[in-house]
Structures are given as C-alpha cells and as structure tokens.
Amino acid sequence: MVLFNVSRVVTTPFGDQKPGTSGLRKKVKVFKQPNYLQNFVQSTFNALPPQNVRGATLVVSGDGRYFSEDAIQIITKMAAGNGLRRVWVGQNGLLSTPAVSAVIRERVGVDGSKATGAFILTASHNPGGPNEDFGIKYNMENGGPAPEGITDKIYENTKTIKEYLTADLPDVDITTIGVTSFSGSEGQFDVEVFDSASDYIKLMKSIFDFESIRKLLSSPKFTFCYDALHGVAGAYAKRIFVEELGAQESSLLNCVPKEDFGGGHPDPNLTYAKELVARMGLGKSNSEVEPPEFGAAADGDADRNMILGKRFFVTPSDSVAIIAANAVEAIPYFSAGLKGVARSMPTSAALDVVAKNLNLKFFEVPTGWKFFGNLMDAGLCSVCGEESFGTGSDHIREKDGIWAVLAWLSILAYKNRENLDGGKLVTVEDIVRNHWAAYGRHYYTRYDYENVDAGAAKELMACLVKLQSSLAEVNEIVSGIQSDVSKVVHADEFEYKDPVDGSISKHQGIRYLFEDGSRLVFRLSGTGSEGATIRLYIEQYEKDPSKTGRDSQDALAPLVAVALGLSKMQEFTGRSAPTVIT
Ligand code: G6P
C-alpha cells in the first residue's frame, strides 16, 4: 500500500467564490488560477458537518468537461488530506448529475460503504473547453444540492480561508474499474473507480416497465432519436436505449462524451440542439427523409431534457403536466398514486390545472431544483418540473433527463399498448393535443437576453419593481402598447415560504399577473458566468378547445409587445432581439 503524508498549504482568499443557483461556475481560466479550486473545496469541507468529512465517503465525478480530470486528482488528494475514508469516481470521471444523486442514495461500495455526499463537476448546459466554463457543486447525503445554509457558509469560508489540506498521493488511474488503497498516518484511504451507468440503470429498471418500452421501440411503427449533444448522457444512452431497450444504434446522435461538447452549446433547446431539431423536421429543414416519431436531447450533465415529436415541440411546462396526468397509469413506480406535484414559479400553470383536476397537492416554488428536494424529503411531492427543461421525480433529488425520456416512452407505450400490432400510432403530438383539449392550453414562450451588461440588467429590473407600486400607471402603459390584452390585476416580486423548514426566499422573480390568467415574469439568471442574462417568461391560458391549436409565437405576440415595452428592453440592453427563444 502506498504511504502518504498530509501537508497544510498556505493560501489567500478569492473574492468571487459565491455559489450560484447550482454551485460555482466560472471560466476554466479562473478555475486554473493557483489554489482557486483548492480554496473552494477546502471551504466546502470546512462548511460541512464533521461526519461528511472525517471517515466519510465522497463521490467525485461529472460531465467530463475540460479540466474535470485535473479537478478529480486535486479533490482526491484533498479528500485524503482532510481525513475522508474513501472517494468514489465514475469510470473516466463520468457521472451524470442524476446518476450522482442515485449513487449517493442507492450505491453500496465493494466494502459495504455508503456515500455521504458528492462533488459534481459540471457547468451543466454551458459550453466547455479551455476558453469556456467549468463548475463544481456539492450534494448532500439525500442526493440533492447543498441547501442555502451550507452554500452561504461555504461562501463565508472562501472569504477568510488561510490554508488547505492535501496529501502527496500519486495521481490515480480513473480509467480502470477497481479500488486503489493508500495508507496515511490516520489510516487507510481508498479510491474506488466504478461503472458510471450500472447503478443508474438498476434504478431506472425499478421505476419503469422496460419490457413495454422495449416493445414500443422495437415496433417498426415507432422511430426514435436521442441527442446527447456530446454530454455525459452519451455514457448512458447506448446502454439504456440500445442495449436494454432495443433502439437502433443509428438513433443515437452525438452520444460520445467530449470535453468540449464538440464545440457546441450542450443545452437541449430549439436553438442549440440544431441537429436533432433538423432531424425531427422542425425549423427550416427541407430534408425528404421522414422524421422520427420521437426525439429527445440532454444537456452536458444530463439532468435537462427536451422532448420532441415529429415536427412538434413539447414545451417543458406541458411535458411535466402531461407526465403528471399519465404517471399513475403508465409508470409502475407511481401506480399507488402521486403524493403531490410541484413546479417552479416561471413554469406555466399547465401543471396547476392537472393538479386541480386530479385533486393533487400542488406547490409553486422558486427557480432551482433544491426547493423540490425539501418537499420530496417530506413526502409531499412525486413529480415536478421547470420551464428550463428540467423534469423529475422523487426517485432522486436532481432533475433527470433520461428519466424524462423514459417517462414519455412509457406514456407512448401505454397509449399504444393495443396499437402496435395493428391500428394507428398515437403520436407525441396526439398526446399533447388531447391534453390541451382536456385541460386547456398554456401558450408559453421564454425570451433570453444573454451576456448583457450587468448594470443595465439591474436597472431594468429595478424599474420593473418600481413600476409595480402603481397598477394604474402599469395599465396605462399596457393599453398604450396593446389595446386588446387584459388588465394587470396584480404585480409583485415572488416570495416563497418553504412549507417544510419555514425558510423564506425573497426576490425570486418579478411578476405581472393579468385578469385573464396571463403572466409576464422577469428574472435574472443565476447560472451564467459572464455579464447578466435576463429571462422573460410569457404565458397565456386558453381554455376554448377550438382555440388551442394556434402557433404559440403568433398567439403570444401582443403579450410579447407589452413585455418589451413595459421593461424598455431595447432601451436598457441595446438589444433588438433576444439571444434565444424557447
Ligand atoms: C439550474 C437549476 C435549475 C434551474 C436553472 C435556472 O439548471 O438546476 O433548477 O431551473 O438552473 O437557471 P437560470 O439560468 O434561469 O437561473
């Protein structure tokens, strides 16, 4: 056994290590500064309860982006230096964010150990490479992101840090499965490298009826396509969709994980998942090839998803509502019923209507998956989702991109259980249109203005808040821009009191609520790494089944005009058009 010594390294604080919505995200160049990563990791160890450090088992892995391997080696040495007992690493350092959550909750090590937490190395849907983004976040023993109490403490520690602990271990081989043991003055330290997919696959098999999905995927009537955008989902897609469920290998696009995501932007939306969008017959494609019946994509760390039908886009807000409406019948894990459902505030109210109809507990939380985790730990929520292409359930404490695809495939398999041998296929589009006919439709769009001047973005938001004090003035402006939209009846900044721990989160987005149920929401993104990103969410409810089939940009045009006018978007940002529309 290799012996190691621990040393204390003197360091000085960096002023910019405040964790955002999902940990610390910065340019790789920032992370590569001497001691930058070390300071954050030590500040995290110092913020955790002692049982998560001394003698503990830590998972360290991520989406495989540039700088991940260096980070894994640094963190492993620091784990040994801080007295942890073992580190678990997915083979080649790869684990999707949902798989990390599953591994913390479910995996038992070769020596019977259980994990107490994880460092997830990812900047999610942000691009990767030497000039792009890297990120790190800590997840707790419930498998979910560290709560604000911990992340605040981490930030405080980063401001005063004076030293960190590290061990003089050699680099570990993370390409080969197995355990390497080391011996320090306080005892043994192990690094266990394990298969990235098997624990996650086991969990998926306990949730879904793989046999019925296999029947769907092997039917000549049903065609399928999955785009991992060169993110970590590729490490799961072949194993699950091809080997377990019988999809054709040619149905996988960009499923080889790459450290720079092939130069792309690994964000599954209509702008960035270009290849999939074209293959599905959306946008300006003139391909003569018949598009597949079903398409889906994932982001870099595979917690997000986009669901598409043939020439048809499913909004994430509709997706979670439709999954909730069909879960009990189509997914064995939910057969006993749903404990409750939840969405983030800017997500459309499609889920609210399902909850009301099915008499389910319902929660509206601020943006950020961690708010769902508390509800789930308390047994109040089974299915939840966000407009930002996140969907999931209480099987883990992160959103789960592949889970969402399996949920949709389960619904399709269920709806087609008698059609696969004869009869017309019920398509993704049929399922969505039938849902609108039954529950009404929430026309929905999101405009993103990326990397705008941070000062200008703040001013724009401040003006919108100020304006809220006079609804009369707001309505005067609104009717001046567009005479045929309904009146604003309420305007506020969203505030949330967690029903489980009583904590209060303020300033969670600026809302303008209209008499007919329409909503405008303005928020600053918490996940960018440069400048500010303004998000504008626009929603309108249509209950009349004869009016639910319109093009959403057409239907929403008047509200968009109001939103841009009210916020003086162009005046503040200098932008005449958004960077991305979803
Ligand atoms: C991360 C979180 C999501 C959240 C999203 C918001 O992906 O995991 O729960 O919805 O960030 O991002 P934004 O850029 O809008 O703050």
Ligand code: ZN
């Ligand atoms: Zn992600």
